[in-house]
Amino acid sequence: MIITSLENNKIKDLVKLQSKKYRDSTNMFLVEGVHLVEEVNKSNLLKEVFVVENDSFNIDVPITYVSSDVMKKISTTDTYTNVVGLCEKKNSNEIKGGKILLLDDIQDPGNLGTIIRSSVAFNVDTIILSPNTVDLYNSKVLRSTQGMFSHINIITMDLVEAITELKSRNITVYGTNVNNGEDVRNITDTSSFALVMGNEGNGVSQTIQSMCDKNLYIKMSNNTESLNVGVACSILLYELER
């Protein structure tokens, strides 16, 4: 069977998943394109796949074929997509491991995606998102992660609560400040750490900043006020992974 009607209830439900509200209430989300669908399937999050009629796709979850008009409706990219995957969220609430990244209200989807991709590359165990961080299941975020979001423990939690828990576990909490702090190259004990990265415009909030044990900075030319937050975070994680 091929679904050709935009009024089909299943299709209407998929389209609704473009809104955060509906993703939150159903605990489901969509990924687009072959690469993302295959990555997500490795982590058993994939429940069903929608494929454009006449196209073929080999995967071990139920496949539904749709017309190209229906595919255009359920996908969010301007470019041609032939596969969309329906997935279930992971819903972890636990801070696992000793290498922790805390994100304080990151707003740009590309930045969050890049940070998640770098976190997997540099062996972060858990990423903690503040409740006002851009939604992880936003299609632009998922695309920027290149599917890596499914290979790492990501939770949403109040950061004050999170830092309190991390301190009770004797994990050093590093803030980030351009003007004031210690060169990350001088950090020798990197066996466990928690790193806090702030919002693109405002940095780390005052309350969170005051809870950090120490600030880290990246040595750079005097011409520059700051780096892109995704870049800064990636360099810090790279240095802390030794």
Add this chain to the structure above:
Amino acid sequence: MIITSLENNKIKDLVKLQSKKYRDSTNMFLVEGVHLVEEVNKSNLLKEVFVVENDSFNIDVPITYVSSDVMKKISTTDTYTNVVGLCEKKNSNEIKGGKILLLDDIQDPGNLGTIIRSSVAFNVDTIILSPNTVDLYNSKVLRSTQGMFSHINIITMDLVEAITELKSRNITVYGTNVNNGEDVRNITDTSSFALVMGNEGNGVSQTIQSMCDKNLYIKMSNNTESLNVGVACSILLYELER
């Protein structure tokens, strides 16, 4: 005088500068927002400023006031802009200094902007763009640089020609390859270098790759195929700036 007509010839010319073709033929470009306008003025590229009526702006170039409808027409962002600057391109053709970055067909405006910002932070002397790289004067690129593009020598040049010139100057040319090469942490002589970064999807082209003296890689977890190109480039430049 306040320009209120969208049919004003000066305004029509500004709007045309949203296209690369017109920027190329006039040698002019636009920057949007107070921060970018002020940064560009430090490098004497700013020729004239357009400000929304009733707003004030203090700068040492001619100011023209426009209605908010006209401002909406000449700016490319969805968010409110009150200042747009008309600038002249720098038009350098010379490879200056001994720390060189070559970009082989980078396509994403955000990636190019981020790379330029990081290049200033880590003291690159010249960035060489391949002719098919996304246009430097694209408004998204300029915004992502945070104005840093005006503080660094950026030229467009055929990369085969550029590498030939760099080799004649005895500058080591590093390619980038995830699977094959030397850990950037092991590079000890960083007094001069040329680093080639490739296109987001295809990496460095075969011809250019074959001209490189050595490949560099960033040590990372086996789970990851690659990093975002802006992140990878920034980490390599950070390591080469010691």
